[in-house]
Amino acid sequence: MIAAQWATSGAIPRTHNPLLPPSPSDLLLHMVHNYNGMAIGCLVLVRIALRLSRSTVRQQARRTPMELAALAVHWGIYASLAAQAATGFIASYLWGPAAGIHKAIWNVTLTLVTLHVTAAAWHGVRRDGVVGRMLPFRAKTISGERQRPVR
Numbered sequence: 001m002i003a004a005q006w007a008t009s010g011a012i013p014r015t016h017n018p019l020l021p022p023s024p025s026d027l028l029l030h031m032v033h034n035y036n037g038m039a040i041g042c043l044v045l046v047r048i049a050l051r052l053s054r055s056t057v058r059q060q061a062r063r064t065p066m067e068l069a070a071l072a073v074h075w076g077i078y079a080s081l082a083a084q085a086a087t088g089f090i091a092s093y094l095w096g097p098a099a100g101i102h103k104a105i106w107n108v109t110l111t112l113v114t115l116h117v118t119a120a121a122w123h124g125v126r127r128d129g130v131v132g133r134m135l136p137f138r139a140k141t142i143s144g145e146r147q148r149p150v151r
Helices: 002-008 011-015 024-053 065-093 098-126 130-134
Strands: none
Touching: 002 024, 011 024, 024 065, 065 098, 098 130
């Protein structure tokens, strides 16, 4: 969905160009961008609610620097996506100048997603079990128990 936002974002300035009438395809792309953005905002709120409801209680004093960095990046992604959706909605329907803030937050989102993907690749190379925990269907052993990562 985020890739679709990036792909459709070019139509936004073309539909608001005072010198040229927008093409039908640009109007469609603008609409896709707006509604997809609203859907992302809703899904981020659902994800935050799920994360908070399934949160395991763990003492923060025991978190390693790597775990704290992962936590900061995850919550940063949630916050930046929610802010993107909110500022996009505001720019489209309430106050046009919010578009500048919307664009600035995009750079934050890209940075956080790049950090996240880089960290996932690093964990994949290390084979420390983190990538396996991200998969929806984890491998099971012959006894039927889930495999635990070796630390």
